Amino acid sequence: MAQELQTTDRQVPNTLDGSERTRSRQVFVPRADIYETQDQVVLLVDMPGVASDGVDITLEKRTLAIRGYATEQPREHYRQIYAEYGAGDYERVFTLSEDIDREGIEASQKDGVLRLLLPKAAPAKARKIELKTA
Amino acid sequence: MLLSEFGRIGFDPFLEMRRMQQEVNQRLGGLRTSTAQEFPPVNLWLGENSVALTAELPGIAPDDVDLTVRENTLTLKGERKAQDETSVWHRRERPNGRFSRTVQLPFRVDPEQVEARFANGLLEVELHRPESDRPRKIQIKG
Numbered sequence: 103m104a105q106e107l108q109t110t111d112r113q114v115p116n117t118l119d120g121s122e123r124t125r126s127r128q129v130f131v132p133r134a135d136i137y138e139t140q141d142q143v144v145l146l147v148d149m150p151g152v153a154s155d156g157v158d159i160t161l162e163k164r165t166l167a168i169r170g171y172a173t174e175q176p177r178e179h180y181r182q183i184y185a186e187y188g189a190g191d192y193e194r195v196f197t198l199s200e201d202i203d204r205e206g207i208e209a210s211q212k213d214g215v216l217r218l219l220l221p222k223a224a225p226a227k228a229r230k231i232e233l234k235t236a
Numbered sequence: 237m238l239l240s241e242f243g244r245i246g247f248d249p250f251l252e253m254r255r256m257q258q259e260v261n262q263r264l265g266g267l268r269t270s271t272a273q274e275f276p277p278v279n280l281w282l283g284e285n286s287v288a289l290t291a292e293l294p295g296i297a298p299d300d301v302d303l304t305v306r307e308n309t310l311t312l313k314g315e316r317k318a319q320d321e322t323s324v325w326h327r328r329e330r331p332n333g334r335f336s337r338t339v340q341l342p343f344r345v346d347p348e349q350v351e352a353r354f355a356n357g358l359l360e361v362e363l364h365r366p367e368s369d370r371p372r373k374i375q376i377k378g
Contacts, residue, residue: 135327135330136325136327137323137325138325138326143326146319149294151357151358152356153356177281177288182280182281182282186279187278213296213297213357214293214358
């Protein structure tokens with residue numbers, strides 16, 4: 103019953119398609135929440151520092167790739183003295199189950215969180231096959 | 237090093253196991269601190285007479301963050317609300333709930349001169365050193 107939504111676990115993002123990125127920035131795997139309601143699957147992805155125009159979502163067959171490009175913030179006259187997080191881009195890839203209505207996917211980015219709504223496709227109608235009697 | 241110990245006290249498998257365990261613990265110990273971090277993670281930047289703090293607070297509205305400055309400490313407080321829709325969870329990686337963090341700054345700051353900005357889930361607080369505390373250059377009379 104539960105819709106299958108799997109991730110390619112902690113894959114090194116820049117080798118997903120066997121190629122290398124041209125920008126030499128750190129790439130992080132963003133934290134994500136995935137939950138399911140009656141008629142949709144909701145994905146929440148934390149991408150702090152990414153504006154709404156820096157989000158790139160591609161869906162190819164059943165592979166949903168989420169990329170976030172953080173806006174660079176140059177800090178003049180300041181030097182870093184303590185660090186707990188690094189600035190960089192985000193990449194994560196999920197494999198969707200087939201029963202998602204791919205036309206109705208909605209995405210919004212607010213306060214550094216990407217919200218993706220994946221509506222469930224109408225369940226395929228069971229077809230009864232009549233036997234012809236010869 | 238191992239060989240010389242064999243020669244002296246004979247082969248002790250338990251000693252070897254303990255040593256291996258210690259070695260593994262040391263390596264994993266380092267790993268743990270880097271993954272299980274406090275929320276929110278902060279970075280500190282030092283300017284000439286100011287200090288800037290940046291914090292990753294995705295999904296939190298600017299009004300939901302409480303900033304308090306006292307002497308040389310800055311406290312961030314707030315709450316990240318959990319999802320209340322009835323739902324089936326597939327993954328739950330994002331932290332939620334109340335948070336509070338006090339960060340010690342390298343010097344006393346002027347509570348009147350604090351600027352805070354919030355954009356795309358990144359909080360930036362700029363704090364200045366009070367005029368009276370600034371280092372003064374002393375001229376040497378020749």
